[in-house]
Amino acid sequence: MSDHSISKLYGGRPxxxxxxxxxxxxxxxxxxxxxxxxxxxxxxxxxxxPRPARIPAPSGQ
Ligand SMILES: [Zn+2]
Incomplete structure (x- = not known):
């Protein structure tokens, strides 16, 4: 485990x-x-x- 916990990012923030x-x-x-x-x-x-409709990219090659 790392000491750099992401929980520090959320501490004490109004x-x-x-x-x-x-x-x-x-x-x-x-x-x-x-x-x-x-x-x-x-x-x-x-x-x-509303987001513009996105055409899904073909999964094939
Ligand atoms: Zn309402």
């Missing part, structure tokens, strides 16, 4: 919060947002940025 009294921006949704959720919508209404 977590950024975005306010605990926010609600989802979706119409009619009163879901409270987590202070750690940087989005304006709850996870139900959060729409991830």
């Amino acid at each position: 977590r950024k919060t975005y306010g605990a009294d926010r609600v989802c921006a979706a119409r009619g949704c009163t879901t409270r947002l987590s202070a750690y959720n940087k989005n304006e919508h709850c996870w139900t209404h959060f729409q991830p940025v």
